[in-house]
Amino acid sequence: MRAALYDRYGAGSDVLRVEEIERPEPGPGEVRVQIEYSGVNPTDWKSRSGATPRPIDGAQIPHHDGAGLIDAVGDGVDPGRIGQRVWTYLAAAGRKWGTAAQWTVVPDKQTVPLPDGVSAELGSSLGVPAITAHRCLTADGPVEGKTVLVAGGAGAVGHYAIELAKFFGARVITTVSGPEKAELARKAGADLVVNYREPSASEEISSFGPVDRIIELALGANLQLDLAVLHPGSQIVTYAAEANDPVLPVRACMNANLVLRFVLLYGVQPDALERAAADITAALTSGALTELPVYKFRLDDIAAAQDAVQSGVVGKVLVVPA
Numbered sequence: 001m002r003a004a005l006y007d008r009y010g011a012g013s014d015v016l017r018v019e020e021i022e023r024p025e026p027g028p029g030e031v032r033v034q035i036e037y038s039g040v041n042p043t044d045w046k047s048r049s050g051a052t053p054r055p056i057d058g059a060q061i062p063h064h065d066g067a068g069l070i071d072a073v074g075d076g077v078d079p080g081r082i083g084q085r086v087w088t089y090l091a092a093a094g095r096k097w098g099t100a101a102q103w104t105v106v107p108d109k110q111t112v113p114l115p116d117g118v119s120a121e122l123g124s125s126l127g128v129p130a131i132t133a134h135r136c137l138t139a140d141g142p143v144e145g146k147t148v149l150v151a152g153g154a155g156a157v158g159h160y161a162i163e164l165a166k167f168f169g170a171r172v173i174t175t176v177s178g179p180e181k182a183e184l185a186r187k188a189g190a191d192l193v194v195n196y197r198e199p200s201a202s203e204e205i206s207s208f209g210p211v212d213r214i215i216e217l218a219l220g221a222n223l224q225l226d227l228a229v230l231h232p233g234s235q236i237v238t239y240a241a242e243a244n245d246p247v248l249p250v251r252a253c254m255n256a257n258l259v260l261r262f263v264l265l266y267g268v269q270p271d272a273l274e275r276a277a278a279d280i281t282a283a284l285t286s287g288a289l290t291e292l293p294v295y296k297f298r299l300d301d302i303a304a305a306q307d308a309v310q311s312g313v314v315g316k317v318l319v320v321p322a
């Protein structure tokens with residue numbers, strides 16, 4: 001089969017190559033998936049470049065997310081899964097078999113059936129962003145009836161945070177930096193979309209009522225805004241690190257009786273991952289999750305695909321391994 005791989009950290013154009021390698025057989029507890037699309041996330045270029053290095057076992061096939069068809073199962077897996085259309089999550093976490101290949105092998109539980117009518121493009125966009133969004137939204141209890149502020153609502157995680165929060169029955173405010181992103185956030189269902197670069201941002205958000213939970217990706221940049229709009233006892237859930245760690249205004253955080261939580265998908269417990277997969281399936285089935293604009297790259301152009309993610313393309317980048 002054809003697979004993209006790297007065996008050292010570096011720039012994509014230096015270290016990523018596409019080779020013909022032996023197609024893997026599923027081991028005990030694994031399924032084999034013929035990949036239709038491989039979804040690219042910031043973590044993929046950060047792992048490959050060494051910015052946030054993850055161990056390489058000889059060679060690494062990148063990308064956690066993908067969608068395709070199960071065509072073989074290992075010992076202990078229900079053979080009835082053969083022929084299922086699935087999406088994958090964390091395929092390359094501690095494993096060499098990422099989704100940037102014609103086939104991958106994945107632990108059974110990390111392949112989730114795609115409901116009828118849901119496209120492979122959407123399926124391959126879910127793993128990292130939708131599960132991260134789910135964990136951030138739910139780690140501190142249900143959001144039904146609550147007001148949630150999603151920072152960066154046109155980003156991949158932000159997009160699914162808006163859609164899942166609406167699915168769970170929350171009121172959703174989101175921030176963006178301009179009109180194109182505002183349109184995407186409105187389409188995702190946000191009740192209020194605010195340009196966080198405008199001086200009136202905090203006032204606009206506050207006019208919607210106090211915020212119960214903030215899903216944050218730029219804690220340092222946004223903390224003053226966040227503290228201005230939340231009510232005492234609220235939570236800020238942060239899932240991204242900025243170039244420089246923020247200095248925490250401890251007294252202001254105490255005044256707000258603020259709860260700060262941090263989420264990193266790699267450390268989320270399996271039961272929470274499974275709850276996320278179940279809720280995402282329910283949301284897909286009810287039509288609550290939609291695609292961002294999609295940009296498709298050939299496997300041979302995987303370095304360009306990862307570069308597009310690194311440069312902050314608006315939408316989801318998918319690699320087509322066939």
Ligand SMILES: NC(=O)c1ccc[n+]([C@@H]2O[C@H](COP(=O)([O-])OP(=O)(O)OC[C@H]3O[C@@H](n4cnc5c(N)ncnc54)[C@H](OP(=O)(O)O)[C@@H]3O)[C@@H](O)[C@H]2O)c1
Nearest residue numbers: 042132151152154155156157177218221239240263264265
């Ligand atoms: N902890 C985890 O497990 C986990 C999981 C997934 C992703 N992440 C991390 O989360 C980050 C986002 O991932 P993604 O896939 O959603 O990326 P993405 O699709 O590129 O989205 C990032 C969004 O954030 C917006 N943004 C940047 N600065 C902002 C600010 N100060 N306030 C509000 N919005 C801001 C960007 O738009 P503008 O710049 O135009 O505002 C963009 O829309 C990445 O750093 C990624 O590595 C972490």
